[in-house]
Amino acid sequence: MFFSSRPTTHRRALAAAGTAVALALTAVACGSSDDSASMPGMEHMATDKGLSDAQDGYRLTSSQRSLVAGKQADYRFTVTGPDGKPVTGFAVDQTKRMHFYAIRSDLTGFQHIHPAMAADGTWSAGLAALTPGEWRMFASFTPNTGSGKGKDFVLSRSVTAPGRATRTPLPAAAGSTRVDGYTVTVKGEPMAGMAHPLTVSVAKDGEPVTDLQPYLDTYAHLTAFHEGDAAFAHLHPTTKVNGNHGGPDLSFHAELPTAGNWRLFLQFRTGGTLHTAALTLRVG
Known part of the structure; x- marks a missing residue:
């Protein structure tokens, strides 16, 4: 499995849709000119990041509705502005102008990429x-020109990787997980719609x-996806970066809008190697 995510100074947690929308997401064909309109309920979500x-x-926008499973592939896309023209001016955020995420519908696959x-x-x-199945491609960016200058955006489209797809149940909520010999423990009991450390x-x-070494101007990058x-x-992240000696404790500001299970992906770097730990967090 491959992993990769991003902290933004002003980004708020994104609102989650209802169960009916979730069921539609795993079954619907992807890649229409307006991806949100092709899914029941999505036409009412234009303001939901x-x-x-x-x-x-x-x-x-993207012409790619599917990507070959089991092989490396390039996903090509464009961000157009209110004038309908491609946007080429983007602000640098956490050392990058664009943060791109791919997540499988059952949250078992995750990639964080910085495209060109x-x-x-x-x-x-x-x-x-x-792996075969339904995937969602997220583009996270901040225009540095036009009406959206200085505003954080997260837009997404769904993509199919054809083949026999096996849906894996989400692992149960747990306070810790292991990756590459490291044990990662998360402490805190966030409540839906409330800011919580x-x-x-x-x-x-x-x-x-x-x-811990700095990664994208922080010691750890933490992204969450709703089941x-x-x-x-x-x-x-709220922990200040001070050289190559971060840890062991890192602080985060969590504001998850919807109750239920969230799959957390934590990225951190040691000895020049990037590690990604995943665990399930229950939000009340």
């Missing part, structure tokens, strides 16, 4: 091999880790 391909005149933009405004995201601790072989509809939320 994450689960729509358009907001405030900005639109995520051509002169005409076409972005190309190099994806690791996708979370603390993430990193240990190895039972000893606290204190050599059922794959709605996106970013949990903002």
Whole structure:
């Protein structure tokens, strides 16, 4: 499985859609000119970040409705502005002008990519091999010109990876998980619609880790997706970066709008290697 996400200074957690929308997401064909309109209920979500391909005149467009499963592939897309023309001016956020995420509908696949933009405004995201099934592609950006200047956007479209898809049940909520020999523990009991602090601790072989290296101007990048509809939320880091000796405890500001299970993906770097830990968090 391949993983990869992003903290934004002003991004709020994205609203999650209802169960009916989630069921439709896994069954609907993708890639219409207005991806949100092709899904029941999505036509009412134009202002909800994450689960729509358009907001405030900005639109995520792509001609790709499917990607070959089991092989590396490039997903090409464009962001158009209120004038209908491709946007080419983007502000740098966490050292990047565009943060791109791919998430499988059952939340078992996750990638975080920083794509490259051509002169005409076409972005190309190099994806690791996708497993068969429904995926959602998220583009997170901030225009530095036009009516949306300085505003954070998260737009998305759905894509199919053809083949025999097996849906994997979401792992039960747990306070800790292991990845690459590291134990990651999350402490906190967030309530839906309320700001709440979370603390993430990193240990190895039972000893606290204190050599975390900066990654995208932070010691850890924490992204969450809601079970059922794959709605996106970013949990903002509040721990200050001070050289290559972060940890063991990292603080985050969590504001998850909807109750239920959220799948958290935490990225951190040690010894030049990027690790991604995943666990399920229950929000009351």
